[in-house]
Amino acid sequence: MTADRDLGSEARQMLAERTADLQAAEAANEALRRANAELRASRAALAASEARLRLALGAARMANWEWDPIADVVTGSEGREALYGRPPGSMRSAPEVLAAVHPEDRERCAATIRRAMERMPGEEEFDAVEFRVLHPDGSIRWLRSQGRITDRDPLTGRALRAAGVTFDITQRREAETRYRVLFDASPFAVIVIDQATFRILDVNTRACRDYGYSREEFLSLLITDIDVLGDEAAIRARGRAHKTGERTQEFEAVHRTRDGALRDVLVRVEGLDLGNGRVTYGAHIDITARKAAEVELRRSEERLRVALEAGGLGAWELDFSRRRTRWDARLAAILGRERVDAEVANEVLSRCLEPADLPAVQEAFRQAMATGGDFAAEFRILRPDGEHRWVRCWGRLLPDQHPGHRRMAGVVADVTEHRQAEERQLLFMREMDHRAKNILAVVQAALRLTPRHDADSYAAMVEGRVSALARAHTLLAENRWTGADLAALLRAELQPFLTAAPEAPEATRILLEGPALTVAPQSTQALGMALHELATNAMKYGALSTAGGHVALGWEVTGEALRLRWEERGGPPLAGPPPASGFGTRVIEATLERQLGGTVRRDWRPEGLVVEAMLPIGTIRAR
Template identity: 35%
Template sequence: MTPPGFEAGQACGAAAAWDEQARIAALESYSILDTPPERAFDDVVRLAAQICHAPVAVVSLVAAEKQFFKAEVGLGVRQTPLDVSICAHAILRRGLFVVPDTTEDRRFAGNPLVVGSPHLRFYAGALLETPGGLPLGTLCVLDYEPRPEGLTAQQGFALQVLARQVMSQLELRRALKAREEDAARLAESERQFRILADTMPQMVWASRPDGFHDYYNRRWYDFTGMPAGATDGAAWNRMFHPEDRDRAWGRWRHSLATGESYEIEYRLRRADGVYRWTLGRALPVRDQQGRIIRWFGTCTDIEEQKQTEERLRVSEERLRLALSAAEMVGTWVWDVPADRITADPGYARLFSVDPEAVGEGLPIASLLPAIHPEDRPACQVAINAALRGERDGAFEAEYRVVLRDGNHRWVEALGRCERDAAGRPTRFSGVVMDITERKQAEEAKELLARELSHRIKNIFTVVGGIVSLSTMGLGAEVRNFAGVLRRRLNALAAAHEYVRPHSADSRPAAIETTLHGLLGQLLAPYAEVGSDHVRLLGDDAPIGVKAATSLALILHELATNAAKYGALTGPEGRLTITGLRRDDRLVLAWQERGGPPVAGPPERRGFGTVLAERGAITQLGGSIAHDWAPEGLTLTLDVPLERLAH
């Protein structure tokens, strides 16, 4: 902003560099424009007028379209248009701005306030400047008579000091208002939190960063029967079963020391004296510097769940006993501290070991050699993971067992390693089943799938050849069309390799690459990716061998439907696919525009659509959402990155 008639070098001090938009934003942040008079500012202008022996003194704030006088003496108005403002020139220079005689300064000689009432002849203004160096206006004094000598040194110094006092008042005013607003927001937030916490079925608590518990919701007091405040501080630990107190206290101290989340199961005393199993969880709340400022936790009654788990354990034990009589199933129990495995005759039969010897107990090292050498390392890794307590001690493995006659059979082993209170492995039990016939069936199925895939690809090849033969000798336009058709047929053949089920041996190498690579392969039969018709935007992500088939089925189904009914049915259609990483998830948006109008969700879902949705939920652990807008379908696929990479 440069007022008319301004020329560099005509005011005292060096020219300042700032952005007008930022200056206006800074002025508005003080919420001072168009506010009524305040004594703190009125006193400043009266003192300035007395010190400078001036009939007029003003606190002038230069806004976008006007100058507003927060305080004035001798002027009689609260604002003037910006085009008559002398202060608008003063803010363009740092320091003190002095005009000894306005009639001799061509910038102001024609100013209506100079040539007309009140006939201002002298001006001196001290800059009102934010801590960030943005000028808001001036504290100025004016006279009806020229002052060739300007202000004395003492008057100039005093005017600048008073200008700083004006800025201090503005900063104080803004700080007080911000504090009041923050206190209203904090009180409302706390009120809403307490309402929410008191209506939750769980027990909710909070503590200071040092672990001092200072809040519990209503559910806590209803459950425990304790009076308000009785469990503050460390007194909460008295509510636990005596056998669980040291463990719970130790886990809480660990979370306080490391900042890790808190999770533990313990028995909590109810108001009637009965102890019930409870799941305790807590997470830290951190400030912008990463410092913990609060802990918020919950206690969930899981007594029924524990009882169900016990009933399930008994049921599993009964099942183990029942399976022990089956011909192709065996059970085993490993006493880990003693390193003794005892097993039933079914186990002995599968592993070609003496039933009496394994019935009395054998060290695990004597049984591992029965596992095929190629499968032994992976099996050992699974055993060690269960011993360490990974996946809650669950054990699962498929491997070949070498029989005494040199042949081998496939078995599947399932089990779980139990641990004592100190976390040491104790009892490792499980079941082993002969799955040789299943494996043979899977191999036959894979062979059939390969043969079927081979024949399907041959069909694509034959059709492509027929197209080529049919266009020989025809015009260039027909040959070009035939070339496009052949390329689409080839792309469909390549995409077929993604959507058919694969084994580890038959899976194409490209299937383990990225989302964009898979999309390019699947969409190639319909339009060139990167053209006006199909665009891939946003984030890419790696795709693992397990997720590839399910994802390919979903995308192939979408592309097929788009070509049949949606955006890829005509030349005006547009398909935009956008990937967005959100923490540990990938959100894929499939948006169709320019196709036939959409009347709403289809009345019937085809088999392919149902299969694709089930794959998204069960295989990928994700979700699918449809928006059937009139202008086109928008589908959102939300998948965990971890599942996508498997």
């Protein structure tokens, strides 16, 4: 019984162990089934991923590659050879790849490979090169290949493997070519700079031509190297001062070319954000010739202004189609009006003319417009203060591209003084005619009344009186017949008698004293004749007939009269008035009393003759 119990216990234990082994086997099988399922899923996902990658690479015309430089074996994704226009499996080594590159770009690609292989450990940078390939159909495609060393010998650092991608950039290069053609075709210089560093990033062909630098030379410069400001802070301040928009500026600058010449440029810039930094796209228009022309224009305008001012001319411009007028400051002064900086209606200028002269001026304008000839007219203007002025106006039609737009420009001169001078000249001629007749009448009277008892004495007396008339005439002529200074007249008439006595050479024979006074032309000759007769009489019979005699001649204005006083001293004693009036007395009466309307009083004192005349100042003084 005991043995049977032991045997049953062992059987149960064995059954339990086998059951556990079976359960473990089933669990392992289940785990294996799950692992297989996951593996199949991973393989499916990988296949899908590879399919998507192939689709992506194909759509992007891109392929990846690997290169074993030791064995010189090149592998890659499907379509790699197609990018080169070559059949699959035809590019398994580096020489075969280089053979597919355009001959002009082949050495540059080889140099890129050599440079990548020479890099030291730790310099695992991407190397890239862009190149052309020639397809069998004759088309040229642009490719870009870039990669890096992915595996090195741990002992020597020698490159064991490289990997990278190659993709088609033909569309980008064509777009860049179109951009470059348009960029270089710009009629003005374009300079692109880095806003942060002021480094020149790109220029077009016109910039190279204008500044004398090659493109490579330009790209080694900063904008401060060509801008005469030469200072970054000053350039930024100028830009801020000339902002025309949020990111736009416009200003004038002076730039230095490669040979050191200075050029004036108009700069229009636009700030652009390219993602990896902000740049400034600047159009630089050479305005040196324009600035020189502006300077010359200003000089020409200044010369014209000086010429107009020197000639007293005012400038004007009429726009007949728009009925507007503009005039300058000089013409405004002639018109007695404020300067017009803006255009005004033509009627404003018309109202400046004397109404009686306006029809003739308008007719002259119509004639000039109808014939295309010049306009010229002389007319009166009425100033706001009521003064009338004479002006002479000249004008000429301006050439214009628009037939309906007719303008005329010209100048105006104030000829009032000229007209007054002409009027004075006319009056002068009339006065001269009148005076010539008077002088001839006076000379005739002098000839008739001068005593003829002695031929020599007669001739001397006639010559002295005619000389007195001539001296007065000379003074009036020197003053354009506007009058004569009284002191100068008296001095001229008495000059033949102003001699010193031999025994007193410093003594003055005739003393003159009186205020300044301008004598009217009609009174000059009368005063001259009268004073000549007084001096002649003093020389013959009075104070001037002896060595120690002298005459004091004074004058003053008292109220409405000129008081003349002739006083002789030191001559022969006088017993009284002469028994009869001589020629000199008759001349004084004819001139001072009848011609000038004055009164004459004579006093024959023992010590000498005193003559005092009171003459109306209105007749004597020049107006």
